[in-house]
Amino acid sequence: MSRLPFTVAAGFLSAVALLPIITVALMVRGIALAVSSLARAIEPSYVPWRDLMTYDPVLGWKPRPNLDANYYADNDDVFQLVTDTEGWPGRCSVEQADVIAIGDSFTFGYGIDSERAFFSLDSSIRVKPVGAPGYSMVHGIRIMEQLGGRLRGKRVLWMVYLENDLQDNLVPNMRQYRAPFLRSSADRTSWEIASEHISPEPWTASQTISRHAMLAVFCVPGPIADRAYSACEWLLHRARAICVEQDAELAVVSVPHRMLLSDKGCSLLATLSPAPEDFDPSRPDQRLGAVCNRLKIPFVAGREVFNYADYKDREGIHWNGRGHRRMAALIARVVRHPLGTHNARMR
Amino acid sequence: MVQVALPHRRAYVISFWFVLTSLMAMGALAAGLAAGLSAAWVWALGVAFLFLLPGLFTARYFNLGISAWNRATSLIFRVLRKAAMRLCFYIIFPLIQHSGTSMGLELPGSAQGAAEKSNWHIHNEAARRAMKDAVRGEAWFSDLFRHGRTTGNWWLLSLVPLIFTLTLMGEEVQETAPPTSTYTLY
Numbered sequence: 348m349s350r351l352p353f354t355v356a357a358g359f360l361s362a363v364a365l366l367p368i369i370t371v372a373l374m375v376r377g378i379a380l381a382v383s384s385l386a387r388a389i390e391p392s393y394v395p396w397r398d399l400m401t402y403d404p405v406l407g408w409k410p411r412p413n414l415d416a417n418y419y420a421d422n423d424d425v426f427q428l429v430t431d432t433e434g435w436p437g438r439c440s441v442e443q444a445d446v447i448a449i450g451d452s453f454t455f456g457y458g459i460d461s462e463r464a465f466f467s468l469d470s471s472i473r474v475k476p477v478g479a480p481g482y483s484m485v486h487g488i489r490i491m492e493q494l495g496g497r498l499r500g501k502r503v504l505w506m507v508y509l510e511n512d513l514q515d516n517l518v519p520n521m522r523q524y525r526a527p528f529l530r531s532s533a534d535r536t537s538w539e540i541a542s543e544h545i546s547p548e549p550w551t552a553s554q555t556i557s558r559h560a561m562l563a564v565f566c567v568p569g570p571i572a573d574r575a576y577s578a579c580e581w582l583l584h585r586a587r588a589i590c591v592e593q594d595a596e597l598a599v600v601s602v603p604h605r606m607l608l609s610d611k612g613c614s615l616l617a618t619l620s621p622a623p624e625d626f627d628p629s630r631p632d633q634r635l636g637a638v639c640n641r642l643k644i645p646f647v648a649g650r651e652v653f654n655y656a657d658y659k660d661r662e663g664i665h666w667n668g669r670g671h672r673r674m675a676a677l678i679a680r681v682v683r684h685p686l687g688t689h690n691a692r693m694r
Numbered sequence: 695m696v697q698v699a700l701p702h703r704r705a706y707v708i709s710f711w712f713v714l715t716s717l718m719a720m721g722a723l724a725a726g727l728a729a730g731l732s733a734a735w736v737w738a739l740g741v742a743f744l745f746l747l748p749g750l751f752t753a754r755y756f757n758l759g760i761s762a763w764n765r766a767t768s769l770i771f772r773v774l775r776k777a778a779m780r781l782c783f784y785i786i787f788p789l790i791q792h793s794g795t796s797m798g799l800e801l802p803g804s805a806q807g808a809a810e811k812s813n814w815h816i817h818n819e820a821a822r823r824a825m826k827d828a829v830r831g832e833a834w835f836s837d838l839f840r841h842g843r844t845t846g847n848w849w850l851l852s853l854v855p856l857i858f859t860l861t862l863m864g865e866e867v868q869e870t871a872p873p874t875s876t877y878t879l880y
Contacts, residue, residue: 357789357852364781365859368774372862375767378717379698382709390705424703661702 393417393425400479401434402547405489407526410434410455410479420458423662429461436476437466441497444475446678447595449487450506453602453674454478458665465666465674472682474675478506483515484582485527485540491589498595502682505586505597509631509649510604510664513575514561516582520550529578538581562604563620566630580638587642598681599639601632601649605658608650645685652677698771698864699764707756710763711749715742771863778859786856790849818845834861 394416403409414430430436436456441447448454448466454476456464466474477490487505491498507513515521519528519541527542544550565572583599590597606612607628617626627633632648639646657670666674700706722741726734748755834857842850 351848353789354849354852357786357849358854360789361782361786361852362855364785365778365855368778368781369855369859369862371770372774372859375698375770376862378713379700379767381713382700382706383697385709385712386703386705389708390703425705 390425391417391427393419395419399428404545405493405527405542406479406482406486407521407545408479408481408524410436420662420665423458423659426458427460427462428456435478436461436464437474439473439475441475441477441494444473444501446472446474446502446504446682447494447498448474448476448478448504448506448678449490450476450478450602451482451486451508451512452478452480452665453508454482454506455480456671458659458662459668459671463668463671465671465678468672468675469679472679474678481515481521481524481526483512483521483526483528484579485516485529488540488582488585488589489527489542491586495589496593498590498593500593501595503586503590503595503597504678504681505599506602507579507599507635508602508604509565509607510559510562513565513579513631516578517575518553519544520553522555523549523551525550529581538578559606559616560619562606562631563616563626566607566616566627567620567622567625568630569621572630572634576634576638579635580642583635583638583642583644587644596685598645598647599635600647600652600677601635603632603649603653605655605663607631608653608655608658612655645681647677647681698767700760702757702760707760710760711746711756714759715745718742718745775860775863778856778863782853782856786852790852 396418399410399414399416399418400408401411410428410430412430412432412434414428414434417425417427419425428436429438431438431440433441435441452458455478456466456476457480461467464476466476477494478486484505484507491503515526516529518526520526525545525548527540527545529538530541531537532539565575587597589595604612606616613626613628616628617623620626629648629650632650636646636648653666653670653673657666657673659665659667700710719738719742723734723738726737731737835854838850838854838857842848
């Protein structure tokens with residue numbers, strides 16, 4: 348029996364039978380192609396994130412100076428970044444600023460155009476963000492030391508992100524970047540900043556630590572949490588000394604992870620913690636607040652300020668426009684009504 | 695091939711609503727003209743305005759549009775993929791089975807089997823790889839054609855419409871499925 352007629356008949360019949368499916372699929376593909384083509388035409392071209400950073404012998408990494416570029420934020424969108432002659436976001440200089448905001452990617456305005464970030468929203472208050480993604484509190488101290496006399500008479504707002512800052516204070520790297528970190532002093536009675544390992548070479552020696560798991564650990568009592576908060580106390584003490592020396596007013600605001608702001612997130616974190624029955628989402632704020640109280644540093648608990656809706660839905664880490672507006676409003680209140688040395692409720 | 699699922703980036707949101715609104719307006723214009731309306735373009739503009747109206751009250755509407763598109767296209771493609779496979783099973787395979795096979799089935803007791811020739815075949819790695827890659831690569835048609843020609847299995851060409859259809863709809867990612875490299879005995 349010849350095989351050809353069956354092959355031809357099967358091919359023809361299947362083509363006819365599949366025609367409606369092919370038509371619908373082509374229509375869907377056509378719309379997707381039109382949307383993608385138009386999007387590529389109107390979306391600004393962007394540079395890889397690593398091209399925005401440069402090696403810094405003190406901090407490990409730092410944004411490049413005089414940038415006016417677009418970058419793609421992971422799982423998010425393309426955003427514009429403007430940096431000054433020193434590499435810090437925004438066009439205003441440290442000297443021109445009323446408030447110096449020190450911190451990590453939140454301070455940097457990661458995931459939002461520089462012009463829409465908290466430091467650009469209130470033209471009556473000049474806010475200078477000095478920070479970069481991945482910075483810990485140890486970077487904050489190094490920055491304060493570097494700025495030195497330039498802090499004189501200014502308000503210094505230290506933004507501490509509760510997800511990773513507490514653990515990153517104690518680790519020598521942020522992914523491939525080498526970072527200054529805290530280690531116990533030789534006599535084990537205090538802390539010291541280690542930075543002799545900082546070089547342009549990528550760091551390859553550490554395993555990645557689950558940030559959520561560590562945040563959960565910091566929400567229950569235990570030796571790991573005690574060690575982390577002890578390091579924070581040393582850093583806050585050092586920051587206060589620098590600011591007192593420069594006659595600058597230091598205040599600390601904690602930036603909570605979004606999980607700490609929802610019941611579902613807290614439940615999940617509790618299951619990750621070593622003692623779910625002792626889990627308390629406000630513990631990081633309580634511990635930091637207690638340290639600040641002892642050191643007479645005004646402290647704003649982020650859980651009292653920010654809502655779950657202030658964070659990006661899909662990206663899930665950083666503030667959205669609403670979060671940045673809330674931060675701008677917080678700074679305005681801090682400037683117009685200086686906080687006392689007690690912990691402040693801001694909601 | 696362009697991804698059907700669209701990201702929630704601003705440029706894509708704007709483009710999505712521009713394309714969709716344009717299509718709706720053109721559809722309304724065509725319908726208006728077909729109905730003999732004198733001011734069909736007004737209807738087209740009205741439809742476009744109504745389409746975008748909720749976005750004036752909440753910007754989330756525009757993002758929801760992308761989410762709805764992604765869910766809808768995923769669902770549509772899943773249904774279409776299933777339909778294509780069923781068509782293949784009920785229409786193509788019953789026909790193809792009559793085309794026979796190029797493999798000599800020298801069964802014991804048959805005239806050919808009397809020769810007691812071994813049915814073991816030399817493993818043809820190149821042909822196996824070509825078959826494996828046939829539906830994956832961009833040049834799947836030429837790969838399939840070459841494979842059909844070298845092995846004598848011309849019936850493979852009857853699968854061209856089906857493979858084209860499946861290629862149009864892309865692969866369905868099953869996150870719960872074990873890796874393809876996993877060897878199982880079930």
